[in-house]
Amino acid sequence: xxxxxxxxxxxxxxxxxxxxxxxxxxxxxxxxxxxxxxxxxxxxxxxxxxxxxxxxxxxxxxxxxxxxxxxxxxxxxxxxxxxxxxxxxxxxxxxxxxxxxxxxxxxxxxxxxxxxxxxxxxxxxxxxxxxxxxxxxxxxxxxxxxxxxxxxxxxxxxxxxxxxxxxxxxxxxxxxxxxxxxxxxxxxxxxxxxxxxxxxxxxxxxxxxxxxxxxxxxxxxxxxxxxxxxxxxxxxxxxxxxxxxxxxxxxxxxxxxxxxxxxxxxxxxxxxxxxxxxxxxxxxxxxxxxxxxxxxxxxxxxxxxxxxxxxxxxxxxxxxxxxxxxxxxxxxxxxxxxxxxxxxxxxxxxxxxxxxxxxxxxx
Numbered sequence: 001x002x003x004x005x006x007x008x009x010x011x012x013x014x015x016x017x018x019x020x021x022x023x024x025x026x027x028x029x030x031x032x033x034x035x036x037x038x039x040x041x042x043x044x045x046x047x048x049x050x051x052x053x054x055x056x057x058x059x060x061x062x063x064x065x066x067x068x069x070x071x072x073x074x075x076x077x078x079x080x081x082x083x084x085x086x087x088x089x090x091x092x093x094x095x096x097x098x099x100x101x102x103x104x105x106x107x108x109x110x111x112x113x114x115x116x117x118x119x120x121x122x123x124x125x126x127x128x129x130x131x132x133x134x135x136x137x138x139x140x141x142x143x144x145x146x147x148x149x150x151x152x153x154x155x156x157x158x159x160x161x162x163x164x165x166x167x168x169x170x171x172x173x174x175x176x177x178x179x180x181x182x183x184x185x186x187x188x189x190x191x192x193x194x195x196x197x198x199x200x201x202x203x204x205x206x207x208x209x210x211x212x213x214x215x216x217x218x219x220x221x222x223x224x225x226x227x228x229x230x231x232x233x234x235x236x237x238x239x240x241x242x243x244x245x246x247x248x249x250x251x252x253x254x255x256x257x258x259x260x261x262x263x264x265x266x267x268x269x270x271x272x273x274x275x276x277x278x279x280x281x282x283x284x285x286x287x288x289x290x291x292x293x294x295x296x297x298x299x300x301x302x303x304x305x306x307x308x309x310x311x312x313x314x315x316x317x318x319x320x321x322x323x324x325x326x327x328x329x330x331x332x333x334x335x336x337x338x339x340x341x342x343x344x345x346x347x348x349x350x351x352x353x354x355x356x357x358x359x360x361x362x363x
Contacts, residue, residue: 001049001050001051001052001053001072001073001074001098001163002031002045002046002047002048002049002051002052002073003043003044003045003046003052003072003073003161003163004020004043004044004046004052004055004056004070004071004072004073005041005042005043005044005070005071005073005151005153005161005163006020006041006042006043006044006064006067006068006069006070007040007041007067007068007069007070007108007110007111007153007175007176008040008041008042008066008067008068008342009040009066009068009111009342009344009346010038010039010040010110010111010112011037011038012066012314012342013035013036013037013038013039013040013041013042014035014037014315015065015066015314015315015318015342016035016042016066016067017033017035017042017044018315019064019065019066019067019315020033020042020044020055020059020064020067020070021033021044023055023059023063023064024044024046024055024059027054027055027058027059029046029048029051029054029055030046030047030048031044031045031046031047031051032044032045033045038112039110039112039155040110040111040112040115041110041153041155042067043073043161050098052072052073052163053072053098055070055072056070056071056072056165056166056169056170057166057169059169060169061169061170061171062339063339065318065340065341065342065350066315066342067176068111068171068175068176068177068344069151069165069170069171069175069176070165070170071149071151071163071164071165071170072163072164072165073161073162073163074093074096074098074099074162074163074164075089075092075093075096075161075162075163076160076161076162077089077092077158077159077160077162078158078159079158079159080158080159080160081158082158085125085129085158086128086129086132089129089132089162090132090133090136090138093133093136093138093162094136099138099164100147100148100164101137101138101139101140101147101148102133102138102139102140102147102148102149102150102164103139103140103143103144103145103146103147103148103149103167104139104143104144104145104147104149104150104167105126105129105130105133105139105149105150105151105152106149106150106151106152106174106175107122107123107125107126107129107152107154108122108151108152108153108154108174108175109122109153109154109155109175110153110155110175111175111177111344114156115154115155115156118154118156118157121154121157122152122154125152129152133150138150145167146167146168147167148164148165148166148167149164149165149167149170150162150163150164151163151164151165176344177344178196178199178200178344180192180195180196180199180345183229183233185229185249186226186229187224187225187226187228187229187246187247187249187250188224188225188226189226189345190226190227190279190345191226191227191229191230192345193226193227193279193306193343193345193346193351194226194227194230194277194279194304195230196343196344196345196351197304197341197343197351197353198211198230200339200341200343201304201339201341201353202353210302211234211236212234213234213235213236214235214236214237215236215237215274215275216236216237216238216239216268216270216272216273216274216275217231217236217237217238217239217273217274217275217276217277218238218239218241218266218268218273218275218276218277218299218300219231219238219239219240219241219242219277219278220241220242220263220266220276220277220278220280220290221241221242221263221278221279221280221281222238222240222241222242222246222258223240223242223243223244223245223246224244224245224246224247225240225246225247225250225256226279227277227279228240228246228250228256229247229250231275231277232250232253232255232256235255236255236274236275237255237256237257238255238256238257239257239259239266239268239269239273240256240257240258240259241259241261241263241266242258242259242260242263243260243261243262246258263278263280263290264286264290267299268299271298271299273299273300273301274300274301274302275300275301275302275303275304276291276294276295276299276300276302276303276304276305277303277304277305278290278291278303278304278305278306279305279306280306281308282308283308284307284308284309284317284318284321285320285321285324287305287306287307287308288305288307288321288322288324288325288352289324289325289328291303291305291325291352291354292325292328292329295329295334295336295354295356296328296329296332296334300356301355301356302353302354302355302356303352303353303354304351304352304353305351305352306346306349306350306351306352307321307349307350307351307352308348308349309348309349309350311348314348318340318350322338322340322352325338325352325354326338329354334356335356335357335358336354336355336356336357337354337355337357338352338353338354338355339352339353340352340353
């Protein structure tokens with residue numbers, strides 16, 4: 001097993017490749033990425049056998065920004081016959097001694113228009129392949145969320161990569177993408193960015209305490225209210241800060257106070273804010289600095305914000321802005337937990353989550 005496959009947004013293969021190269025080097029695993037523009041995936045080839053298994057277990061998946069999923073590749077099929085695709089797969093897998101028994105199977109494609117045309121086939125192929133792999137003992141008889149996940153990724157008809165991911169260190173979502181439905185009454189589609197961020201950054205079992213009704217939140221750059229909608233939907237009260245107009249439907253709830261001010265100058269009237277959210281179109285370094293100032297001042301306990309990316313040097317910009325924010329918080333002795341992801345609903349931006357901590361060891 002010398003290859004790791006990583007899914008990413010089409011057009012961001014270079015950033016995904018740079019990131020896996022850096023993370024592998026930090027673990028003294030050496031190799032090189034193989035990528036093609038707009039394919040929606042990267043293959044990292046290790047120089048040493050079995051290093052792929054090391055990477056998928058020791059690289060913290062939550063620390064990867066541009067990767068939606070990662071798995072160790074155990075086999076590649078370039079031209080599976082149409083009349084019998086299962087027999088070659090079972091035969092090949094039987095020769096791989098190091099393949100762990102898996103508790104689930106996902107038959108996927110990269111997130112491109114060309115590859116997604118295969119999704120209908122993938123859905124039909126899942127049941128017979130699952131049955132065949134269970135019959136040969138490659139899959140457990142029943143789904144088990146604690147065991148590795150078996151992945152089959154079709155990049156073209158008859159051409160697929162197969163492998164496994166660590167169920168405790170992967171994305172729980174099919175293709176690495178949470179499936180969300182746009183609410184018909186939301187003011188803008190940007191609302192899905194914040195909803196996805198909640199799914200990715202906040203464990204579902206903690207929603208009742210960390211996304212609780214009655215909390216106060218601040219939305220900087222709120223107009224017309226896509227992100228405010230998500231907070232109101234969870235019965236929070238919101239200070240919506242923007243010189244533009246908010247959607248009437250949000251104002252009619254009685255949960256929103258609209259402040260027609262510059263988001264960089266606004267200060268909450270009371271220091272009882274739990275959530276700070278921000279989707280302003282500004283230089284990423286300036287937004288990151290503003291978020292840091294709120295957190296060191298104790299004006300909010302958690303923040304979710306977007307950093308808009310430049311056309312060139314996107315990976316370097318991300319690393320610099322996040323590192324500067326971390327240093328700023330540490331200098332002011334703020335304990336924190338920080339996560340960043342290029343979410344499915346993001347485009348030329350990444351979403352960052354920072355939670356300030358009290359007696360919890362930060363990472």
